Amino acid sequence: MFKRVVPTAIAVAFGLLVLLGIFLPVEPLVSISNIFIEWAMVLGAFAFIIAFLNLLRVHLDRLQKFRKGSITSLLIVFSAVGTAILVGFYGPENEWVQHIFNNLLVPGQSALLSITVVTLLFSGMQIFRNHRDASGFLFLLAVIIFLLGSVPYIGILHDFAMALQLPATAGMRGVLLGVALGTVLTGLRIIFGVDHPHSDE
Amino acid sequence: MLNQWLALAFVLLAGIVLAIYGIRNRNKSVEFHKYPVFDALSSEVGHAAEEGSIIHVALGNGSLFGEAAMTSVAALQGLDAMIDLAAAYDMPPVLTTGDPTLYLLATDWVRRAYARRGNLQRFRPTLVRFIASNPVSYAAMAATYMFDGGIGSTTMLGDYTQEISLIVDASVRCGIYSAGGTTSLQSLGALYPSFKPDQLLMGEELFSGGAAVSDNPIYKASLGAQDFLRILVVISILVVTVLSSLGII
Numbered sequence: 001m002f003k004r005v006v007p008t009a010i011a012v013a014f015g016l017l018v019l020l021g022i023f024l025p026v027e028p029l030v031s032i033s034n035i036f037i038e039w040a041m042v043l044g045a046f047a048f049i050i051a052f053l054n055l056l057r058v059h060l061d062r063l064q065k066f067r068k069g070s071i072t073s074l075l076i077v078f079s080a081v082g083t084a085i086l087v088g089f090y091g092p093e094n095e096w097v098q099h100i101f102n103n104l105l106v107p108g109q110s111a112l113l114s115i116t117v118v119t120l121l122f123s124g125m126q127i128f129r130n131h132r133d134a135s136g137f138l139f140l141l142a143v144i145i146f147l148l149g150s151v152p153y154i155g156i157l158h159d160f161a162m163a164l165q166l167p168a169t170a171g172m173r174g175v176l177l178g179v180a181l182g183t184v185l186t187g188l189r190i191i192f193g194v195d196h197p198h199s200d201e
Numbered sequence: 202m203l204n205q206w207l208a209l210a211f212v213l214l215a216g217i218v219l220a221i222y223g224i225r226n227r228n229k230s231v232e233f234h235k236y237p238v239f240d241a242l243s244s245e246v247g248h249a250a251e252e253g254s255i256i257h258v259a260l261g262n263g264s265l266f267g268e269a270a271m272t273s274v275a276a277l278q279g280l281d282a283m284i285d286l287a288a289a290y291d292m293p294p295v296l297t298t299g300d301p302t303l304y305l306l307a308t309d310w311v312r313r314a315y316a317r318r319g320n321l322q323r324f325r326p327t328l329v330r331f332i333a334s335n336p337v338s339y340a341a342m343a344a345t346y347m348f349d350g351g352i353g354s355t356t357m358l359g360d361y362t363q364e365i366s367l368i369v370d371a372s373v374r375c376g377i378y379s380a381g382g383t384t385s386l387q388s389l390g391a392l393y394p395s396f397k398p399d400q401l402l403m404g405e406e407l408f409s410g411g412a413a414v415s416d417n418p419i420y421k422a423s424l425g426a427q428d429f430l431r432i433l434v435v436i437s438i439l440v441v442t443v444l445s446s447l448g449i450i
Contacts, residue, residue: 051301051331119370178405
């Protein structure tokens with residue numbers, strides 16, 4: 001009873017009320033829906049604490065076994081604990097915390113993003129290894145036209161790239177439409193209580 | 202307000218269609234398109250057992266609070282059979298995620314698989330790993346796992362953006378078999394050139410995971426309802442296009 005009916009009933013009731021609060025913005029549905037969303041946010045904060053502890057546990061485990069990647073784990077543990085202590089004591093607006101954010105985190109993220117550009121380029125170069133057909137050729141052709149078309153001085157290619165945006169947008173919307181339908185039906189299965197990702201029963 | 206009423210009407214219609222398909226196909230075996238990615242997942246457990254390697258599953262950053270919540274749930278449903286098999290043979294995959302709420306759900310998912318197989322004492326909380334909440338940091342750290350060695354295959358299922366190319370690039374460089382699927386357009390652009398068609402799930406194909414790996418008829422009913430609603434949406438688009446071209450609406 002407690003393992004099967006109660007979790008499903010709670011999930012169905014909360015799901016329905018939040019959904020109705022979004023679709024029908026009338027009182028008291030909106031207030032109830034907002035309260036539930038606020039509760040979920042609080043739970044989300046606790047999830048972050050548990051996830052942070054998992055991060056420490058995984059890397060302390062790796063440090064104990066002292067194998068490849070231990071130096072990375074040491075750095076992660078040191079920076080995670082250090083930052084948590086600093087933010088915990090002084091708050092997120094503190095000068096030192098902001099210093100870490102602006103001078104370590106932001107440049108680090110930017111560096112990683114620039115590496116992503118290179119890895120994307122390498123991925124693109126593998127197109128004919130994995131797609132030796134018309135789709136591979138079309139993919140490469142579209143990429144070249146878009147890249148050259150983004151240069152303003154190559155007029156005709158720029159116009160061609162603009163024209164190519166029409167089928168590209170249609171394709172993108174087609175993919176997104178399918179994803180939206182999949183999302184709606186997966187959500188409905190949970191709200192109907194026929195699918196319970198939160199329990200086995 | 203009209204948009205909200207229309208959205209509610211569409212969700213209600215989807216619910217009715219799902220119920221009809223569910224009742225109609227209750228005792229029927231429905232055939233649907235098979236995706237090799239899901240079929241390959243279970244055989245990966247066999248390969249991992251033979252080679253003594255680890256299966257890495259990257260679940261991405263799809264938070265259970267956001268738009269990608271159902272993508273993350275569908276990804277876990279697609280992995281269900283593989284996690285079950287891995288729990289039975291105690292060849293657990295390592296699941297990595299970049300979202301705390303997804304981390305909790307994934308941990309519970311793996312723990313339940315061990316419990317179902319009566320093997321709960323072998324479950325270890327470090328089988329599911331929260332790596333970083335920032336998508337780029339998550340992908341970069343997941344990529345370093347490949348270089349640490351021991352990983353036999355990598356499956357990427359879930360919500361990503363273009364940073365997924367960091368993981369794909371690492372798996373290519375390390376010679377690790379990889380496959381995956383995602384719903385975002387940026388990550389599809391990154392995955393498409395790197396994966397053969399049988400290694401890739403595009404967009405809505407990710408949602409067929411439950412039907413591919415489970416006998417539960419509701420998953421197949423859901424796919425049937427999805428096809429029906431797609432046709433309905435296409436017809437609606439055509440009708441609206443014609444009516445607006447004629448100046449009626």
